[in-house]
Structure formats: structure tokens, C-alpha cells
Amino acid sequence: MTDPAAVADVRSPLSDGEWHRLHPLTPVLRGGLFLVVVLGIVITNLRDRIIGWLFPAVADLERYEADPVDYVVSNNLILLALVAVLAVLLLLLGGFWLSWRFHTLRITGDDVEVRSGILFRTHRRAPLDRVQGxxxxxxxxxxxxGAAKLEVVGAGLDSNVxxxxxSTTNAEALRADILRLASGRQLARASDAAGSVPRGRAAVATVSAALTGLIDGAEQPVAEPASVVHIPPGRLIGSRLLSxxxxxxxxxxxAIIVGSVVGTPWVLFTLVPAALGFAAYWFRTITRALRYSIAPTPSGVRITFGLFTTITETLPPGRVHAFEIRQPLLWRGCGWWSIRVNRLSGRSANDAQSQQFADVLPVGTRDDVERVLRLFLPGISAAQWQELVVHGLLGPHDESDPYVTTPRRAWWLRPLSWRRNGVLLTPDAILLRRGLIWRSLVILPLARLQSVALSQGPIGRSQKAATLTGxxxxxxxxxxxxALDRDDAVAVWQQAATAVIAAAASDRSHRWDAAPPADPTPTTIATIDEEEGRA
Structure with missing residues (x-):
């Protein structure tokens, strides 16, 4: 067993290795949609009577001749109806209590575990060394x-716990415990303190009181770290309207106007639902990105967003596998960029929430891009950042471009972007540069790459061109x-194979340190501004 004294300083009462119950209102919050549906059915069936109660002067009493309430009153069944309603309420409360009673969690030195179910029991477990966030x-x-829910992101599909x-306070404390234990620092410290004692599952004998301490009253203020990026609402709204x-x-x-002119004028009526659909989409995307903040913490990068439903995710170091810096055509005049990432989210890539979690910077300036990237890639030097901006985001500019690009003979495969289309292997990552109208720069950290592949189709073989895939x-x-030059792509592929092995062998980012990252202050480089002006 792990020495309790060695890890007691990193545990809250909820992560002491014992089973604890969740918030007593959990069944109500989880079954809220069901209750809303039932309430909607009741209101729909009794809407006329409700109107009559509220506005008796305009009530049409003849409508209530077949009303079930009238039937109960006229047959003197009021007491029986009240007993039936009370029985249903007691059954619901009993079901809620049993659901809460059998829904428990446990945090040990190795796993996060949840047991639930009354008739059909479910036991889910997330190993701490596989936690992705x-x-x-x-x-x-x-x-x-004053409640919140935690989602421990695992390493496989549908592996989240x-x-x-x-309660919000306990959720914050529990998240901090999980991230500290997943970092490996506390387990390593406990192993050193225990000497030759075999490592096992930690179980500190600390039992919380008063319903396991989960009822803390109303939501308390949560200390939020200072965000390194601030997105004005006007910029956020403008970016969505210019998307x-x-x-x-x-x-x-x-298309609708042309159809109404050459066809029937009735086509114009489809403008209303189309406009409503796009307006709903804009409203949803804007409210999801409001209250955005991103900041470094000892456990990783903390990202918060959402106006009505607030989501705060913590991405530990070494858990991001790819970055993409994008600039749509309509954003170019404003100098706006966005960043999305590939990470293990425990969901399908087509899941709506998976797409939402992919955006770590909804919209920002070039300085904002640098601040965010330095949170995830703190080792970027000033010279590397200059190369990233001048040749990656804004390039190419001249013959000194270090990227392997599309050869002139294959320009027709990328007629607009063949000069920009390219790849560059650096000591830490593979950079993929694409697009002229929609600029894009992909950063693939070598330590996170699974494999590197080359492929050629019949058209590519005829032009001696190939596709490189990380x-x-x-x-x-x-x-x-x-559409890369075949010989150059083969050279990059061979060099990348060796570089990936070396980077994976020396990588230690999956075990992070206690100290938070340094404040990512953008580097002021005059040559970057000059190159951007020429672009």
C-alpha cells in the first residue's frame, strides 16, 4: 500500500480512496429533461383550464365539459386524485433517492471510479495515468x-468517466486532486518515501461527515486564473458574421432570388426559415464562445467558455497532438486568426462537443496566437517564432523560403496555392502550410506523432508528386x-522517421511539474511586422 502520510497533503476528503456519494440533487439535475417533458405534457393538456383560472372573464366553460379535472370534481373523486398524485410523487422521490443512494465515486492513487444503477449496475473506471484532461x-x-459536473477524459473512445x-467547490477541489495525481509527481514522491514498499492503491482513512460533505450551499466564488487572451464581444460577433x-x-x-425570378415567387418564402436557421447558428456559436479565457495553471492550460452553460477544461501538458492556425478570407483584413487542436476527448470526431472542444482560440490577433501557442509549446524561441510567422503564417515571400513546396510542373494540382503549399521539418515538429484564400498552418509535434506516411496516386506519379501525412x-x-515534389517528400519522410523516434524517447511532457508555465508575453520582432506589411 502507498504510505498515506506521503500523499495526505495532496488529497481532499473526496479523494481519500473511499466511496462517496454525489450531490443529493443529482437525480433531479440528470432527469431534468424528463421532468420538463412531463410538465410540458401536463400544461398542454390543461392549457384551456389554466387560461380559465388566470382569465375567468374570457373563459369558455363549455370547453371543459370533457376535461378530466371536471370529471374528477363532478364525481367527487378529489381525494382519490390527490392520493394518486401523492403516490406518483412518492414513487418519483423514492426513485430519485435510490438513484442517488447507489451512485457513488472513488478516487484512489490509480483510478477514478464511478458506480451507478439500481437494477442494472454499471462500474466505470479511468486509470489516472491515461487521463487526457x-x-x-x-x-x-x-x-x-451551486452544482457542477466533472468529466474525466480517457484515452479511448467512450472512455470518459x-x-x-x-457542489462547485468540491468539483474544483476534486479536479485539482485528479490532475495532481495524474501528473505522477505525487505517486513518485510517495514511492520514494515508501522505499521498497510495493506500490498499490492508495486508501487514506479519512471519512467525511454530513452526507460526505457534498452539500456546501450556494455556489461560492471560484478563483479564476488571469486569462492571457481577452476577446472583445464585438470582435467575436464580427468573426462569426464574417465566417x-x-x-x-x-x-x-x-439561389432563392434566382429561383423566384425564373420559377415561382413562392420560393421567396423559404428565405424566412433559412434566415432563422442561420441566425440560430450564429447565436449558438457566439454564446458558446462568450466569457472565453485561457490561462496557465500548475496542472495544465485552463480554458473556460460559454455564456449560459459554462465549460472549463484543463489540458495537461503533452496531451495536445496537433495544432492548426487558420485565417479565413474575410478575416484577413482584420488580422484575425483561430487555433484548433487534436486531442483525445473520449468522443467521436464528428461529435458536436468534440468540435467545440477543438477550438482553443475562437478568434484572436497574431499576438494572441503567440500567447496561446507559448502555453502549449513553451520551448519556442524568438528565432523559431520568427520563422513560424514569416514563412509559416504569412509566407512565402522570397527564395529563402525553407519549405518543401509544390514543383512548378505540378502547379495545376494546386492552381491557387502551389507556391504556398509546403512542408518543413524542424527539430521539434512538422509544419504543414496550405491554402492561399484560406490560410492554414498545421503544427505536428514530433513527440506526439503516431506515424508518417507517403502516398502517390496515378496523377501524382505522372507529375513526380506525393502526399505526406502525419x-x-x-x-x-x-x-x-x-502535391509535393516526390524526391523532397521522400527526404523529409526519412528524416522525420528518425526525428520522431528521438523526440518520443526524450519526451517528458506527460509528467508535468508543479510550477506553472511562465507568462507567455509575445515577442516583438520588427522583421515580422515588415514581412507582414509586404504580405
Whole structure:
């Protein structure tokens, strides 16, 4: 067994190795949708009577002749109806109590475990050494009740363990415990203190009182670390209105107008649902990105976003497998960029929440891009950043471009972007540069790459061109660039094979340190501004 004294200083009462119950309101919060549906059915069936109660002067009493309430009153069944309603309420409360009673969690030195179910029991376990991150979600109703839910992100599909619900204070403490234990620092310290004692599952005999200490009252203020990026609401709204969805809306409107002119005028009525659909999409994407913040913490990068439902995720170092810096055409005049990542989220790549978690910077300036990248890649030097910006984001500019690009003979395979299309192998990553209208720079850290592949189709063989692909975990960031010179691509592929092995052997980012990263202050480089001005 792990020495309890060695790890007691890193444990809260909820992570003492014993089984604990969740927040007593968990069944109500989890079954909230069911209750809303039942309430909607009741209101729908009794809407006329409710109107009559509220506005008796306009009530049409003849409508209530077949009403079930009238039937109960006229047959003197009021007492029986009240007993039936009370019985249903008692059954619901009993079911909620049993659901809460059988829903427990345990945090040991090795795993996060959750047991649930009354008739059909479920036992889920997430090994701490496989934790990819911890997400804290506070839906609007749960926030009013001072509750939140934790989601421990595992390393496989559908491997996440959800702890829903906890008080906000306990959720914050439990998240910190999980991340500290997953870092390996505390386990290593306990192993050193125990000497030759075999490492086992930690179980500190500390039992919390008063319903396991999960009822802490209303939500308390949570200390948020200072964000290194601030997105003005005007910039956020403008970025969504200048996104690709706006172009699609213009295309749809043009098609509807043309259809009404050459066809029937009734086509114009489809403008209303189309506009409502796009407005709902814009509203949803804007509210999700409001209250955005990103900051370094001892346990990783902490990202918070959401207006109504607030989501706070903590990405430990070494858990991001790919980065993509993007700039749509309509953003170029404003100098805006966005960053998305590939990470293990425990969800399918097509899942809506997986796409939402991929955006670590919804919209920002070039300085914001540098601040965010330095949180995840703190080892980037000033010279490397200059190369990243001048040749990666804004390039190419001249013959000194270090990227392997599309040869002139194969320009027709990338007619607009063949000069920009390219790949560069650095000591730490593979950089993939694509797009002229929609600029994109993909960063694949060598220590996170699974494999590097070369492929050729019949057209590529005829032009002596090839496609280079860096394989990472599934996500929103594509890891391929095509139409490269075949010989140059083979050289990059051979060098990358050796560099990936060396980087993986020396990588220690999966075990992070207690000290938070340094403040990522952007580097002021005059040559970058000059190159951007020429671009």
C-alpha cells in the first residue's frame, strides 16, 4: 500500500480512496429533461383550464365539459386524485433517492471510479495515468443550485468517466486532486518515501461527515486564473458574421432570388426559415464562445467558455497532438486568426462537443496566437517564432523560403496555392502550410506523432508528386499536405522517421511539474511586422 502520510497533503476528503456519494440533487439535475417533458405534457393538456383560472372573464366553460379535472370534481373523486398524485410523487422521490443512494465515486492513487444503477449496475473506471484532461461543466440550472459536473477524459473512445453532479467547490477541489495525481509527481514522491514498499492503491482513512460533505450551499466564488487572451464581444460577433457560414447564406439567398425570378415567387418564402436557421447558428456559436479565457495553471492550460452553460477544461501538458492556425478570407483584413487542436476527448470526431472542444482560440490577433501557442509549446524561441510567422503564417515571400513546396510542373494540382503549399521539418515538429484564400498552418509535434506516411496516386506519379501525412489522434486538424515534389517528400519522410523516434524517447511532457508555465508575453520582432506589411 502507498504510505498515506506521503500523499495526505495532496488529497481532499473526496479523494481519500473511499466511496462517496454525489450531490443529493443529482437525480433531479440528470432527469431534468424528463421532468420538463412531463410538465410540458401536463400544461398542454390543461392549457384551456389554466387560461380559465388566470382569465375567468374570457373563459369558455363549455370547453371543459370533457376535461378530466371536471370529471374528477363532478364525481367527487378529489381525494382519490390527490392520493394518486401523492403516490406518483412518492414513487418519483423514492426513485430519485435510490438513484442517488447507489451512485457513488472513488478516487484512489490509480483510478477514478464511478458506480451507478439500481437494477442494472454499471462500474466505470479511468486509470489516472491515461487521463487526457478534466472538464468542468456548469449548466445554467445547475449553476443556480451551486452544482457542477466533472468529466474525466480517457484515452479511448467512450472512455470518459462523468461525475455528475457535485457542489462547485468540491468539483474544483476534486479536479485539482485528479490532475495532481495524474501528473505522477505525487505517486513518485510517495514511492520514494515508501522505499521498497510495493506500490498499490492508495486508501487514506479519512471519512467525511454530513452526507460526505457534498452539500456546501450556494455556489461560492471560484478563483479564476488571469486569462492571457481577452476577446472583445464585438470582435467575436464580427468573426462569426464574417465566417464561411455568411458566404453560404449569401449563396442560398442568391439561389432563392434566382429561383423566384425564373420559377415561382413562392420560393421567396423559404428565405424566412433559412434566415432563422442561420441566425440560430450564429447565436449558438457566439454564446458558446462568450466569457472565453485561457490561462496557465500548475496542472495544465485552463480554458473556460460559454455564456449560459459554462465549460472549463484543463489540458495537461503533452496531451495536445496537433495544432492548426487558420485565417479565413474575410478575416484577413482584420488580422484575425483561430487555433484548433487534436486531442483525445473520449468522443467521436464528428461529435458536436468534440468540435467545440477543438477550438482553443475562437478568434484572436497574431499576438494572441503567440500567447496561446507559448502555453502549449513553451520551448519556442524568438528565432523559431520568427520563422513560424514569416514563412509559416504569412509566407512565402522570397527564395529563402525553407519549405518543401509544390514543383512548378505540378502547379495545376494546386492552381491557387502551389507556391504556398509546403512542408518543413524542424527539430521539434512538422509544419504543414496550405491554402492561399484560406490560410492554414498545421503544427505536428514530433513527440506526439503516431506515424508518417507517403502516398502517390496515378496523377501524382505522372507529375513526380506525393502526399505526406502525419498521423495523430482523430480530430478536426488534418495532417496531410499533397502535391509535393516526390524526391523532397521522400527526404523529409526519412528524416522525420528518425526525428520522431528521438523526440518520443526524450519526451517528458506527460509528467508535468508543479510550477506553472511562465507568462507567455509575445515577442516583438520588427522583421515580422515588415514581412507582414509586404504580405
Amino acid at each position: 478534466v472538464n468542468l461543466t456548469r449548466p445554467m440550472v445547475a449553476r443556480l443550485l 462523468k461525475l455528475e453532479y457535485l 464561411g457560414s455568411t458566404l453560404w447564406l449569401l449563396v442560398v439567398v442568391a 498521423h495523430t489522434v482523430a480530430g478536426q486538424v488534418p495532417g496531410a499536405v499533397g
